[in-house]
Amino acid sequence: QKEVEQDPGPLSVPEGAIVSLNCTYSNSAFQYFMWYRQYSRKGPELLMYTYSSGNKEDGRFTAQVDKSSKYISLFIRDSQPSDSATYLCAMSAQGAQKLVFGQGTRLTINP
């Protein structure tokens, strides 16, 4: 079993829809949770960074962490075609140096 599980999709939604992306994990030591966006043939771009449990909002993006369920989510409101990309969740333990990534979800927003 992988430490981090993420549905690879693909996920296709119409423009303006609310998108929900999720990851589950097995390592209870994970304390730091991130979402990266990766466009085709580009490096991952940091979108959201959350420490421990709770919600964080940045514009149209909201990240949620539920440590009791070992479950994290990214919500995208008013989705735009420019949001079409692969979304990667990543996490790390306190004091750890490496990020453990999910497989990534390929998202397409249709105009």
Place this chain on the structure above:
Amino acid sequence: EAGVTQSPTHLIKTRGQQATLRCSPISGHTSVYWYQQALGLGLQFLLWYDEGEERNRGNFPPRFSGRQFPNYSSELNVNALELEDSALYLCASSLLRGGDTQYFGPGTRLTVL
């Protein structure tokens, strides 16, 4: 502020050869990380360098090695290339030693024929 830069963009090698990939971190960042993104396997941690020393490595054979220079730039070397080494190699940097906010470069796409 310039981001993480990597060179070359693409690299084509044959089996058994050696590949050298280069990375320059964001100015002021001292930690450099290397990841491999192979098709179907996702991003996997390779190596972490800080202050010129290798601090941690992932589950990769010793033919994956590298170094960090006094200006904090880094080099990844892959010896005795195998077909399955074909992947996008990503470099990331962070401000704090072992800090968790890592910023990635565009990657080097290595193709082994």
